[in-house]
Amino acid sequence: MAATGTIGRVDVYAVRYHHVGPSFALSGGRRASEQDGTIVRVETGDGLVGWGEQCVFTPSFLPGFGPSTRAVLEPLARAVLGADPCRVEAVHARMEAAIRGYAYAKSALDIACWDLFGKATGRRVADLLGGARQEELQLYTGIGISSLDETRERCSDALAAGFRQVQVKVGTSSWRADVDRIEACVEALAGVDRIIVDANGYWSQADAVRVVAAIDHLDVYVEQPCASVAECARVRRSSRRPFVLDEVLTGAREIVEAHASDALDAVRLKLANVGGITPTRRARDVAVALGLPLTVEDSGGGDIVSTAATHVACSTEPKFLLGGYLPSEMVAERIAVGAPRAEQGVARLPAGPGLGIEIDESALGEPLFRVE
Structure with missing residues (x-):
């Protein structure tokens, strides 16, 4: 069981988004009408929950192919278990030490930690x-x-x-x-x-x-x-x-x-x-x-x-x-x-x-x- 205030569980979800209206086209013939998103739910030992997300318009635009995001999140999640999510720099350092690159996957966990940081302190992320x-x-x-x-x-x-x-x-x-x-x-x-x-x-x-x-x-x-x-x-x-x-x-x-x-x-x-x-x-x-x-x-x-x-x-x-x-x-x-x-x-x-x-x-x- 995770100590109070530390990360004890990470759940990873796949979400399929569909564009409103016609497909959207970028340069070079790149076009998309839906997106493959990844959402993480991070829970601490005392029951606080933070949420993060990663999604790219299309994998031909920027790194962030959905299945690769979710594959990398498994070892990244293990790397941050037991960490204090309010120490956002330290959590990010754990992810950097665990796996080089894959910034897009780290982004989802990082966002969830900021959400937890705010909920733990009663403050908005912007504050x-x-x-x-x-x-x-x-x-x-x-x-x-x-x-x-x-x-x-x-x-x-x-x-x-x-x-x-x-x-x-x-x-x-x-x-x-x-x-x-x-x-x-x-x-x-x-x-x-x-x-x-x-x-x-x-x-x-x-x-x-x-x-x-x-x-x-x-x-x-x-x-x-x-x-x-x-x-x-x-x-x-x-x-x-x-x-x-x-x-x-x-x-x-x-x-x-x-x-x-x-x-x-x-x-x-x-x-x-x-x-x-x-x-x-x-x-x-x-x-x-x-x-x-x-x-x-x-x-x-x-x-x-x-x-x-x-x-x-x-x-x-x-x-x-x-x-x-x-x-x-x-x-x-x-x-x-x-x-x-x-x-x-x-x-x-x-x-x-x-x-x-x-x-x-x-x-x-x-x-x-x-x-x-």
């Missing part, structure tokens, strides 16, 4: 991260790759839903078609606060140079145009537009290196790409110290991971916060009461301790396995 700097979070929404007519319609839908920030996916078979798509979206989204064009690392350096030259007169952000920091840095030298890096930023060190390479003006951090709240907090603080505005989010998933990202975002100094994103808005399934929802493009931070949400365990079914 444990230094204090909530705002109770509401401006959100962005994404527009996947589709025909120009469908794209214009989705731009109208985003405006009608109250979003003031929109991310437009690009990276089709032709850089000229991408320019046409960007110009159509800028026209359809006239008056919004921010438009981000995101190639998800798809463009070659040559194509990226041509695209940024063609859109240099437009007020847009350019996100992850090429696959590497070096390529993005070279492209940025030929552009007046601010650049956001995303997929290549897997921690604080990578932010420092990208900044030293003059490759970025802003940062997008995904919890699973970095390894959970604990290392994301470090990366966030480094970005702020360098004067880089940022977004904290994740690439997929439901209520749990969306809530966790909202806590980190709302504990960030407002002038360095670009906005937020709720991956849960992309899927139909709801597994928690009190999770943030998009209302006129804004999400509200939950009020309760820990993540501040109540999980509907009946929606999860039976765990795939238990470690105790």
Whole structure:
């Protein structure tokens, strides 16, 4: 039996999420209509329960294939048995010592520990991260790759839903078609606060140079145009537009290196790409110290991971916060009461301790396995 206040049991669940509406397309023909998520339930010896989640939009986008996540969680869970979840850095160190890499699997357990930390102390995760700097979070929404007519319609839908920030996916078979798509979206989204064009690392350096030259007169952000920091840095030298890096930023060190390479003006951090709240907090603080505005989010998933990202975002100094994103808005399934929802493009931070949400365990079914 686990000592009071230490981790005594970990249950691991698989959850299948289904997208609301049509399938969503990224650069290079990557498309998804459902997501394979993993949820962990972590219980201490005195009966407190914390929840974590990991899910990726599609395994062709970022590391995080569902079966591999769940396979790695078995030895990771054994590594943290008996640990005090309130000592989040020490728990993360145990996971790092047990298995190298697999940040996405570690993220689920790390989120659950922060949930437990908050419940044990009666504080929200945002307050444990230094204090909530705002109770509401401006959100962005994404527009996947589709025909120009469908794209214009989705731009109208985003405006009608109250979003003031929109991310437009690009990276089709032709850089000229991408320019046409960007110009159509800028026209359809006239008056919004921010438009981000995101190639998800798809463009070659040559194509990226041509695209940024063609859109240099437009007020847009350019996100992850090429696959590497070096390529993005070279492209940025030929552009007046601010650049956001995303997929290549897997921690604080990578932010420092990208900044030293003059490759970025802003940062997008995904919890699973970095390894959970604990290392994301470090990366966030480094970005702020360098004067880089940022977004904290994740690439997929439901209520749990969306809530966790909202806590980190709302504990960030407002002038360095670009906005937020709720991956849960992309899927139909709801597994928690009190999770943030998009209302006129804004999400509200939950009020309760820990993540501040109540999980509907009946929606999860039976765990795939238990470690105790």
